[in-house]
Amino acid sequence: LKEAFPYLPGEELMLALYFTCTDLGAVGEDNNYGMGIINVPAAYQYLIDQGHEPVPPVSAPNDIALLRATTPRFNCAEEVAPLVLVENNGSDSIQSLTIQMSIEGASNLMLEYFWEGLLLPKQRMEIQLPALSVPAGEFVLLIDITQANGQADARGLDNTLKQKILVVADQIVPAEVSATVPACENGQALVQSLYEGIGKVRWFDASEGGMLLGEGPSILVDIAETPRTVYAEISPIRQLGRVTNEGGAAQWASTPEGLSFDVYSPCRLQSVKVYAEEAGGRLITLILPSGSSVNKVVQVQAGEQRVDLNFNLEPGEGYRLELKGGKALQFNLGGNSYPYEIPNVLSIRRSTAGLLQYYYFYDWTVEYDYFCGRTPVEIEVAASEIAVQAAFEPLDTTIDLALGGNELAFTDQSEGAISWLWNFGDGSTSTEQNPIHAYSDTGLYQVTLTVIGAEGCSNSTGGSVQVSESLISSISTPSGSWEMSIFPNPAQENIFISLALDQPTTVRLTLYDLVGRPARAHNIEWAGPDALEFSLVGLPAGAYVLVAETEQGRLARRLIKH
Known part of the structure; x- marks a missing residue:
């Protein structure tokens, strides 16, 4: 219509379309202007009937x-x-x-x-x-x-x-191939995300959808004979809302109130913190912008606790999370700082009763797919007549820190390697051929080795190390009957040790860190029943184990120093 009547304003063309719509049903009350299908030939004729002259058609071979x-x-x-x-x-x-x-x-x-x-x-x-x-x-x-x-x-x-x-200024989270040279064909390549926050990393074979290849900061990818691109998807996990009920006046209520919030990116509300006056069931309702709702009954104990919700949220304005049934939960009057936001993801705007109240649901845990999308990682492939083969020992092993050693010796068994890059899974790396690595904390660590051969291509392999600490369980039960307690715990500068022994004796007190190294030790003559003072001054914050030894045996207790 605009080509035929280029001199008419858009409003005239819209009215012509409006007045000439073709009715879809029988003649009746719905047979009004604008009720039907757009009829372009009828609109064209309508404009001619109004006295407007169409211009000649224009030919454009390069249209x-x-x-x-x-x-x-x-x-x-x-x-x-x-x-x-x-x-x-x-x-x-x-x-x-x-x-x-x-x-x-x-x-x-x-x-x-x-x-x-x-x-x-x-x-x-x-x-x-x-x-x-x-x-x-x-x-x-x-x-x-x-x-x-x-x-x-x-x-x-x-x-x-x-x-x-x-x-937005937010950057795509970088990811890379660990090797600096192409991967050998029919081998494996180690790809790694450089994301440093709390969350999950998933790897796919497509920029959207696709097949899940693995999870974790790094994975090994099978390589054929052609280059391959994989995609790292970051799902940060963030906290949102008031952290605790401190600040303002805390009160109990069971009224059907809650919090109003908006969602800007797809996300998952994993859990919230609540304060319950009494144990029992609570009905928590998520009200969607459409007005429909999702209900969840949770069982809570008296006091502070987290409750799992696992609500999937799509972008929209006007969500509400409300308490719909059950006994009282705690809420706050005053002390609020609305809005509580994860930028570009979710915003708690107010309570359902206004800005003065903060109803029931504290310290939200929210997981979301990073809104900047997946990060592509291109894996180049090089042909090789004699491809380097990556291998090492031990491939899968365990360490018990309680046995006094936290070091593990790795032995390279690769074929044709001239360069080595080890990643021990705890943030440490090495370029030695046969490194020795010390683990300082318990956990499951993925160990990878990337090697480069003389022909200039790389291959990777991986294993795992399970680091445990069984110091307490390994201590024998003392003969006779005696007990040990520590207070305060956690502590800052000093602790007091209360012992229940049958008779006065010498007590050897040894404080170990979690890798089994003695941090402090004292011999104390115990005559009872007063508590023994033990200094923590000068020790770094962290977890420790205090071991008490007498002729009757050994006892151990965990201790946290702030």
Whole structure:
């Protein structure tokens, strides 16, 4: 219609479409203007009947149509790089396009892209535009195809699109291949995410959807004979809301109230903290923006505790989390700092009764897929007549810190290696061929070895080390009957040790760190019943084990120093 009547304003064209809609049903009360299917020929004739003269049709052999521009919800790293869909509506093949991107109202934010290729008549094609640098904020993006085959499109009304965009400064989380050279074909490559926060890392074979390859900060990827790209998806886990009930006046209530919040990115509300006056069931309801609801009954004990909810949340405004049934929970009057936010993910705006109250649900644990998307990791592959083979011992082993040693010797058994890179899973690495590594804490550690061969390609392999500490369970039960208690625990500068012994005796007190090293020791003559003072001054904060030894045997107690 605009091509036929280019001199008419948009309002006239819209009214013509409105007045000529074709009714879908029988003639009746719904047979009104605007109730039906748009009828373009009828609208065209309507405008002629109104006295408007159409212009002659225009021929454009290079007629190109810009059908769609796709951008993510969040354009990260202060850049926007749309994926555009174009269609050749002309009679000539399109071999070049000049595409201009700009920000409405900002003449200095503009980029021109020259595309070359082959687009046959009636064919569609997606074109990835380069990144345009844009500061963080909300803008209107303009995309315009200014030339096709080096000339302006005479039918250029469908060459322009406008789109609202949100640009953020958040960066894509980097990830990389551990080796500095290509992987040997038919081997394995170690890929690793450089994410340092609390959360989960999942690896996929596609930028969206796809097959899950593994979980963890790093994984081994099987390599065939061609390059491969894998994608790291970060799911941060963050805390949100009031951490505790301290501050303001704490009160008990069972009224159907809660918190109102908005969601900006898909996320999962894993759990919340509550304070219960009495043990029993509580009905917690999630009310969606649509008005529908999800109910969950949780059993709680009296006092402070976490309750698992595991509610999946989609973007939307006007969510509510409410207590709908059961005995009282604690809430706060005053001391609030609304809104409580995870930027670009979720915002607790207020309680359902206003800004003065904070109802029931403290210290939310929220997991979300990082809104900047998955990080691609390209794995290059090199052919090799004699590919290096990665291997080491021990491949899977355990360490008991209570046995007095925390070191583990690794032996390289690779074939054809001239370079070694070990990752011990605790943040430590080594380039030695046969390293010795000391673990300082308990846990399951993934150990990997990446080797490079003489032909310049790499291969990787991995194993695991389970580090445990069985000091307490390994201590024999003393003969006779005696007990030991420590207070305060946790402690800062001093502790007091209360012993229940049958008779006065010499007590050997030894404080061990969690790797089994003695941190402090004293021989004390115990005559009872007074508590013994033991100094912690000068010791670093952390977990310790205090062992008391007498002729009757040994006892141990865990201790935390702040």
